[in-house]
Amino acid sequence: MGRPPKSSSKAQSLRNDHYDGHKSTGGKKPKSRKVSLKINPPAKMTTFTRPPPTWPADLPYLSTVHLDKSLTSGQHALLHPEDLPGSDAYIVSSPCVFSPTLNPLVVIEAIKNPSHPAYPQSGLFAARQLAPGTHILDYTGLVHSCPLPTCSTSDYDLAFLDRDASLAVDGAGMGNEARFINDYHGIAEAPNTVFEEYYVKVKGAKGKEVWEARMGVWVNPLSNGIAKGEEICLSYGKGYWRARIGAMEQYEDDASESAEWKEEEVAEQTTSMAIEEGNE
Numbered sequence: 377m378g379r380p381p382k383s384s385s386k387a388q389s390l391r392n393d394h395y396d397g398h399k400s401t402g403g404k405k406p407k408s409r410k411v412s413l414k415i416n417p418p419a420k421m422t423t424f425t426r427p428p429p430t431w432p433a434d435l436p437y438l439s440t441v442h443l444d445k446s447l448t449s450g451q452h453a454l455l456h457p458e459d460l461p462g463s464d465a466y467i468v469s470s471p472c473v474f475s476p477t478l479n480p481l482v483v484i485e486a487i488k489n490p491s492h493p494a495y496p497q498s499g500l501f502a503a504r505q506l507a508p509g510t511h512i513l514d515y516t517g518l519v520h521s522c523p524l525p526t527c528s529t530s531d532y533d534l535a536f537l538d539r540d541a542s543l544a545v546d547g548a549g550m551g552n553e554a555r556f557i558n559d560y561h562g563i564a565e566a567p568n569t570v571f572e573e574y575y576v577k578v579k580g581a582k583g584k585e586v587w588e589a590r591m592g593v594w595v596n597p598l599s600n601g602i603a604k605g606e607e608i609c610l611s612y613g614k615g616y617w618r619a620r621i622g623a624m625e626q627y628e629d630d631a632s633e634s635a636e637w638k639e640e641e642v643a644e645q646t647t648s649m650a651i652e653e654g655n656e
């Protein structure tokens with residue numbers, strides 16, 4: 377996904393950390409140990425609109441995002457652009473199909489293993505074998521302008537689109553299955569999914585077709601895919617955990633990982649300085 381919005385919950389937002397999609401680096405140079413492999417947008421995108429049977433009764437289910445009233449016309453234009461923003465955008469040209477069924481690829485499950493780091497919360501699991509690069513679902517929630525007071529407290533807030541857009545999707549009070557995806561630390565060696573934005577045609581007001589920007593969750597193209605029953609994990613990024621000091625401490629036991637994070641943090645700081653100084 378893109379860099380967190382300026383002056384927002386930069387340290388708190390969920391973000392990609394283990395995958396350099398063709399535009400997920402936000403202008404940063406890919407680190408040499410990473411390989412850029414592409415996700416595979418399908419010819420037709422299906423959005424499933426039925427909540428799973430285990431969906432919490434007190435949480436509105438959203439098959440697509442809900443737009444906050446405070447969004448500016450400029451932010452609306454980014455979410456529904458008349459022209460696609462550049463040739464490197466991931467695009468699904470066929471109109472999106474809305475299906476009144478539940479997403480057959482995933483299942484929300486309560487974590488029953490006390491040694492799981494997110495116990496006794498829930499997680500999202502693969503309901504079938506998923507190939508690398510596959511679109512699994514979109515991250516939905518309240519699309520809002522940043523900063524919001526809740527940016528700093530929501531564990532479900534995800535930076536969206538270009539950093540200058542100051543937009544984020546918060547799945548705390550409403551959302552879909554994607555809000556149950558845990559971070560891979562303490563669960564797996566590497567994230568098996570990545571965030572990547574894409575554009576798809578949908579029917580807008582008066583039935584006119586418009587482009588819609590979405591935040592997709594895709595099987596990590598660098599992985600071997602996801603086996604049926606395997607937990608779906610993302611990398612929330614260092615900033616997310618850095619802002620949650622207690623949670624960070626649990627990783628300090630892992631010396632090699634701490635060293636890796638430190639190395640990435642230095643690289644990240646150097647790059648942000650370069651961007652801010654206009655040296656890129």
Ligand SMILES: C[S@@+](CC[C@H](N)C(=O)[O-])C[C@H]1O[C@@H](n2cnc3c(N)ncnc32)[C@H](O)[C@@H]1O
Nearest residue numbers: 493494497498531532555556557558559560561
């Ligand atoms: C986006 S939610 C993920 C879904 C959450 N487990 C639930 O049931 O609602 C993020 C929260 O899940 C928990 N979490 C996710 N990954 C974790 C991990 N690797 N270790 C510890 N807690 C984790 C933390 O409480 C975090 O703030």
